[in-house]
Amino acid sequence: MMDGLTLDLDQATNGWGNVCHCWTILITRLEIQVKSTNLYATQTGYGSSHPFPVPVICSLTEAKNRSLLSDVYRRKMVKEASETMTLETVRNSLNEQENTIIYSLIDRANYPLNPKMYDESASLIPGFDGSLVKFMVMETEAVHAKCGRYENPEELPFFPGNLPSSLVPSQEYPNILHLTASSINMNESIWDFYFQKLLPLISAPGEDGNYAKCAASDLNCLQALSRRIHYGKFVAEIKFIETPRDYEPEIRSQNSSSLMKLLTFEDVEETVKRRVEKKAAVYGQRVSLVEAEPGQKPKIDPAVISRLYDEWVMPLTKKVEVEYLLGRLD
Amino acid sequence: MMDGLTLDLDQATNGWGNVCHCWTILITRLEIQVKSTNLYATQTGYGSSHPFPVPVICSLTEAKNRSLLSDVYRRKMVKEASETMTLETVRNSLNEQENTIIYSLIDRANYPLNPKMYDESASLIPGFDGSLVKFMVMETEAVHAKCGRYENPEELPFFPGNLPSSLVPSQEYPNILHLTASSINMNESIWDFYFQKLLPLISAPGEDGNYAKCAASDLNCLQALSRRIHYGKFVAEIKFIETPRDYEPEIRSQNSSSLMKLLTFEDVEETVKRRVEKKAAVYGQRVSLVEAEPGQKPKIDPAVISRLYDEWVMPLTKKVEVEYLLGRLD
Numbered sequence: 001m002m003d004g005l006t007l008d009l010d011q012a013t014n015g016w017g018n019v020c021h022c023w024t025i026l027i028t029r030l031e032i033q034v035k036s037t038n039l040y041a042t043q044t045g046y047g048s049s050h051p052f053p054v055p056v057i058c059s060l061t062e063a064k065n066r067s068l069l070s071d072v073y074r075r076k077m078v079k080e081a082s083e084t085m086t087l088e089t090v091r092n093s094l095n096e097q098e099n100t101i102i103y104s105l106i107d108r109a110n111y112p113l114n115p116k117m118y119d120e121s122a123s124l125i126p127g128f129d130g131s132l133v134k135f136m137v138m139e140t141e142a143v144h145a146k147c148g149r150y151e152n153p154e155e156l157p158f159f160p161g162n163l164p165s166s167l168v169p170s171q172e173y174p175n176i177l178h179l180t181a182s183s184i185n186m187n188e189s190i191w192d193f194y195f196q197k198l199l200p201l202i203s204a205p206g207e208d209g210n211y212a213k214c215a216a217s218d219l220n221c222l223q224a225l226s227r228r229i230h231y232g233k234f235v236a237e238i239k240f241i242e243t244p245r246d247y248e249p250e251i252r253s254q255n256s257s258s259l260m261k262l263l264t265f266e267d268v269e270e271t272v273k274r275r276v277e278k279k280a281a282v283y284g285q286r287v288s289l290v291e292a293e294p295g296q297k298p299k300i301d302p303a304v305i306s307r308l309y310d311e312w313v314m315p316l317t318k319k320v321e322v323e324y325l326l327g328r329l330d
Numbered sequence: 331m332m333d334g335l336t337l338d339l340d341q342a343t344n345g346w347g348n349v350c351h352c353w354t355i356l357i358t359r360l361e362i363q364v365k366s367t368n369l370y371a372t373q374t375g376y377g378s379s380h381p382f383p384v385p386v387i388c389s390l391t392e393a394k395n396r397s398l399l400s401d402v403y404r405r406k407m408v409k410e411a412s413e414t415m416t417l418e419t420v421r422n423s424l425n426e427q428e429n430t431i432i433y434s435l436i437d438r439a440n441y442p443l444n445p446k447m448y449d450e451s452a453s454l455i456p457g458f459d460g461s462l463v464k465f466m467v468m469e470t471e472a473v474h475a476k477c478g479r480y481e482n483p484e485e486l487p488f489f490p491g492n493l494p495s496s497l498v499p500s501q502e503y504p505n506i507l508h509l510t511a512s513s514i515n516m517n518e519s520i521w522d523f524y525f526q527k528l529l530p531l532i533s534a535p536g537e538d539g540n541y542a543k544c545a546a547s548d549l550n551c552l553q554a555l556s557r558r559i560h561y562g563k564f565v566a567e568i569k570f571i572e573t574p575r576d577y578e579p580e581i582r583s584q585n586s587s588s589l590m591k592l593l594t595f596e597d598v599e600e601t602v603k604r605r606v607e608k609k610a611a612v613y614g615q616r617v618s619l620v621e622a623e624p625g626q627k628p629k630i631d632p633a634v635i636s637r638l639y640d641e642w643v644m645p646l647t648k649k650v651e652v653e654y655l656l657g658r659l660d
Binding site for chain 1: 426429430433436437440454455456458462465466469470473474476477478479482485497498499501502503539540541542543545546550601604605608609612613615617618619629
């Protein structure tokens with residue numbers, strides 16, 4: 001069946017010869033039938049049991065002008081990604097990223113607030129216009145850029161201006177994202193809530209002068225949060241691919257609030273909040289060989305981690321998803 | 331009594347006026363009696379219940395020529411440190427540092443081995459003589475140096491040559507260490523065991539090309555291990571101050587193996603190994619809201635963490651302690 005299909009499409013697509021190879025990817029989630037130059041597709045798997053509202057039935061010419069076939073063509077270029085990134089792998093990654101966020105915040109909680117580090121007017125770095133932490137983040141991001149960090153579509157710098165180019169040979173990162181993804185960067189909002197709202201909840205007041213180490217710890221937290229929040233692009237892409245017909249009308253009418261509603265699942269959000277709270281309690285516990293004294297406080301308040309997800313991580317992720325979808329058909 | 335003592339000493343020391351103020355520190359662990367220009371001291375507390383083998387009784391002139399009084403004089407300069415750093419605070423810090431090491435290794439275990447990053451001949455950075463990870467560490471250490479990281483006696487760079495000076499205003503870090511401390515840097519050994527022995531035990535084989543992130547994760551692990559191992563300097567100083575008479579003969583005869591024996595407490599080492607193994611099991615567990623399936627593997631093998639301490643962390647820490655003590659009376 002596959003061979004016949006490949007042949008049919010190859011002949012039929014007339015100049016879109018590359019397209020035919022893509023069905024080997026798409027076939028994992030679409031059941032394709034080709035009659036003459038028409039294609040019939042119904043969804044079968046790909047991490048979801050919901051079928052398309054109606055099967056896709058159209059001519060190949062028509063399909064070429066629709067997002068479905070342009071998706072297919074793009075997917076050819078990112079075969080590896082399509083094969084490795086599914087809703088399940090994305091969910092697993094988000095789950096792993098929760099751990100990284102919690103570990104890094106627990107590490108940051110080892111230091112006091114060190115507010116002088118964030119004070120733009122403290123002039124801790126002579127000749128530099130900004131706080132010590134800004135200096136540290138900018139300079140470290142330059143090092144990471146040289147080592148190719150921002151070639152990876154999962155990573156976004158906090159200070160993208162004037163970053164040096166990567167020196168390492170180009171990596172072929174799996175990238176299933178639409179081009180619109182590159183214009184979305186919420187790091188300014190992440191920076192603001194992190195320093196203004198979150199830090200005072202996890203760090204004791206005071207200064208210990210360990211600025212370099214403490215700023216490096218801040219950067220670890222910022223990078224972990226940034227990656228998690230911008231992962232919304234992948235979530236949105238996969239949701240869109242799953243049920244494009246749900247999203248297309250709202251995208252065409254650029255209806256942000258409808259998209260936000262489509263992307264909001266309160267029960268899932270409640271589950272995430274409870275899970276990260278549990279993780280913070282487990283990973284932040286003080287472990288010793290003797291039985292812990294009852295009432296001993298964990299290194300970080302688990303309720304703060306739940307609040308972090310409730311007030312900042314999940315709302316910003318959904319904002320990323322909405323922005324991505326708004327540009328998804330451009 | 332204290333006032334009288336201060337006055338007596340002040341008058342008696344003749345030009346060593348500063349010394350007298352130090353007794354306010356020493357008095358927390360020595361009971362001082364002054365008769366005329368003689369001083370009588372017996373140890374009282376300071377984290378240990380063992381008294382001096384014989385009480386210190388000598389003239390102040392004699393005392394000035396002995397390590398006891400030169401300690402006292404030095405302590406005047408680092409009053410804050412002597413007040414805040416005790417065997418208990420050092421132990422607490424070592425305990426906290428275990429967590430940092432385990433969290434950072436769990437993070438590193440998220441990536442495959444990425445051996446190309448460590449390959450000196452891979453030439454991933456054109457024009458740079460060394461591996462990508464060496465480039466990343468050198469460049470990041472330069473950023474940290476500008477932010478004052480290595481002003482802190484607890485921190486040591488892996489590539490100390492040509493580091494830029496700190497740009498931030500000098501911090502007064504508590505430092506109870508003898509000058510000999512500055513010549514001890516085991517980072518080369520740490521680098522070797524980390525990349526050659528430890529990494530293959532915690533990371534899956536393979537390459538994912540996430541070199542910048544992975545090298546940043548390596549640096550977090552290296553820095554945490556380096557701080558922990560070089561904390562041996564503080565441990566040695568405090569042990570020496572507790573019972574100088576135990577160490578002095580071995581130091582004077584430069585007897586490394588006797589010092590090593592004095593510093594080795596097998597039962598304590600067994601306890602540490604069991605504790606870090608337990609921590610790795612707790613912090614590395616996969617947390618979900620449903621009951622975990624039995625037999626689910628933690629993110630990092632707890633036995634590897636026990637082995638890390640047994641084979642590398644504790645032996646290198648003791649090597650640091652011995653080296654420090656060998657130079658302690660210089």
